[in-house]
Amino acid sequence: MNEQDVVRLSDATLLSYIAEGAANILYECSDPLYTGYLLRLRKKMPSQPSTLDVYKFLQNTIEPLFKPGMVVATKLVRLSPHVLRELNSQLSSLDENGVREKKRHGTWLDTEEEYGMYVENMTATAAFGSDELPIAQEVRYKVKGSSSMLGYVLRGDLKKKSQETAVLEFKPKWLMQSRDAPVGWTYCRTCALRRMRAKDKAGQYAFCPLDLVSGDRNRVSKSVEALLPTEVGEQIGGGDRVLGLERLRRILVEYIIKADIFTTLRDIQEKMDRHGLLNTDTKQESTEFLIAMTVRDCTAFVRIDAIEDDKLEGEKRNFVGESSGRASFVKDEGRWFAVSCRLADLDIKDGSGTKQEYWRSIERELNGGGWYCGRDDQMAECR
Incomplete structure (x- = not known):
């Protein structure tokens, strides 16, 4: 330093x-x-x-x-x-x-x-570029049955000049299956834990992390709809919004499929957890395992800014997929949008024996209770 x-x-x-x-x-x-x-x-x-x-x-x-x-x-x-x-x-x-x-x-x-x-500052209230238009509308909505939060800000005066920003904040969770899961598993670690804790009794779909990194457009779309359900559009307001619900969904699907931030996160989880919760004993393995648990509990901030074409003069109009360190640009129905994603909440996890035993006890309960296996009418299978 x-x-x-x-x-x-x-x-x-x-x-x-x-x-x-x-x-x-x-x-x-x-x-x-x-x-x-x-x-x-x-x-x-x-x-x-x-x-x-x-x-x-x-x-x-x-x-x-x-x-x-x-x-x-x-x-x-x-x-x-x-x-x-x-x-x-x-x-x-x-x-x-x-x-x-x-x-x-x-x-x-x-x-x-x-x-x-x-x-x-990855919140929606942070101004994009050099514009400092006053905030005309601000929404912060916690999505029920999910770890996600949507922040939406409308700046300026619709009759003159305006700027719309939306930030989806959520925890990607376990983007790989637990190495302790049984061979015949039907649910990923995150969804198995949801089943055990019965948080989705009403049948509301909470996104599956494996869908998020599947590369399959249908599966990614299913996750995005869970992160941005219909009531989000009601919170944002009328159909005159540039960043309406359906457009937000389309942009996010495109970004998630082509960008590599979530697959990178998955690869780090796999590399740092080589043996699973129940078989990590040595000091070196324990250090790596704590890093794996840290990146499993981080928060992703996906920010979307509606921008005018003149903002892109002199900029390289990249489609998503390249990590430039700043925003990527996505075109939807003839209009450009700046999309950026950052990961936060990456402090080292408590490595005390008490904490590690707590994590192991959850894994034993998931296995012993059969939560990784079978079929559940309230939740789709993960594979």
Whole structure:
């Protein structure tokens, strides 16, 4: 790590609270140099790796496994000591005003932390290119029975100039079958786990990861329809939208079939898990296995921007399939769309014996309960 490349941050007033999870809080920074990024800060929690450790793991272990541009860009940020204290004071006020979820109340940033991390902003609210049109409509919709979320933003004034953006956020999960599955399996590891947990009692189809990397247009289309069901179109609004539901589906199918980001993710899962959950014992195998579990739980952000043809002047009009590090371009019914996909949530998994035993216990239960096999009226077979 070159210390000269580390960004400095000493002004907490530049930061605005956006969202948080169990271990981290995201902030937007008003510094124009970092408008394309969100700042991720670590909470004070036992056994959590430091931000510096997370950053080094991403730079030295995860990113070399992928082609350039497949993983969200990151920048290490050195924090002045008072910044975290001031932000914790703000969090206390957010608790009092009901801004934070109740389950997050009383959790604070780690004031002993020296670093934060800027992560590329893949949300729909991030402006495409140099345009800074005001947001006229914003939708964030959690798809029922799925791990997916759709963000949609309409910028500008429809009567004058507008810009539409949609971001599909989902977890690709296990893109290969578990090496511990029985020979006669009919369900992949992800779908077998869904069966066991009975999350799809109503018969709603949750996408099969094996369909996603099948290369078969019908199977990919089935997954895209599950990730973007009919109610998504109702959330976006009327038929005058450039990025209507059917067009979003067509663009995503084209992208997934021709791009290599998901097949690359599958190949890494296969390489890092050579023996399966039940047969990984040595220290070296355990390290690789933790990487496999990390990439099995990452989040994909597929962003689609409706763009005008004049935006493409001087650009190479690539069809998807090439990892240029930025956007690829897809043409649908005479109009061009910029499509980009990045992978996030790639922190190293907890390698404690307790966690590994938990994963193994699930595998034993899937096998012992016959969840990999048979037929289920509520769920299509995976092979």
